[in-house]
Amino acid sequence: MCIRDRYMGYACLIKILAVNDDEKLIKFEYLTEILNDYTQEFGDGLDFSSIDDISLVIILMLSEHLVKEEKSLESFLGDKVYTQSVQIDSHRGSTELIDSKDFFKLIEGIGVTFEDKEHENLKEFLAIDISYKDKLSVPKIERAVNEFIKNESLQKKAVKYYEAMVKASKEEGCHDYYKYTFALSK
Numbered sequence: 001m002c003i004r005d006r007y008m009g010y011a012c013l014i015k016i017l018a019v020n021d022d023e024k025l026i027k028f029e030y031l032t033e034i035l036n037d038y039t040q041e042f043g044d045g046l047d048f049s050s051i052d053d054i055s056l057v058i059i060l061m062l063s064e065h066l067v068k069e070e071k072s073l074e075s076f077l078g079d080k081v082y083t084q085s086v087q088i089d090s091h092r093g094s095t096e097l098i099d100s101k102d103f104f105k106l107i108e109g110i111g112v113t114f115e116d117k118e119h120e121n122l123k124e125f126l127a128i129d130i131s132y133k134d135k136l137s138v139p140k141i142e143r144a145v146n147e148f149i150k151n152e153s154l155q156k157k158a159v160k161y162y163e164a165m166v167k168a169s170k171e172e173g174c175h176d177y178y179k180y181t182f183a184l185s186k
Helices: 003-017 028-042 053-069 073-080 100-109 120-126 138-150 152-171
Strands: 022-026 082-088 091-099 135-137
Touching: 053 073, 053 100, 053 120, 053 138, 053 152, 073 091, 073 100, 073 138, 091 100, 091 138, 100 120, 100 135, 120 135, 120 138, 135 138, 138 152
Parallel strands: none
Antiparallel strands: 082 091, 091 135
């Protein structure tokens, strides 16, 4: 986006928020509403804009499972989690990890996916680093689940995509895999 376009966008925003065409005063409630919508869409921590709809549905279903079963992520992942010393860029430390194969087997075991095939987009999103895609960060998984539970906009988007998947599977005469109800989104 060029500087002129960015300036025009700001100018339009100021016109919308201005009180009685006085550009020095803005309507605070409008500004807070816009900022709330922005944080609902993108979250305060993780940037969900890089993940696809299938990844959102997987996170939705995992979140639902944890809420319904009243389980913590730690108890769900169980003994598959290990601590490893890692160095990314110039930072060195230890963190909890889970192998991506183990993670996808676990979510397949609770009916979130139909096979333990790894979903590349989600794998990249949850990876400790792009160069270590087979090692998923447990703290990042936990943040994703917690932020997702709090983010109504993401939940609605995931449910909408899920419902489209259900409709398509019924139209194609596929197995009735999609028998999941979502308490979070209601």
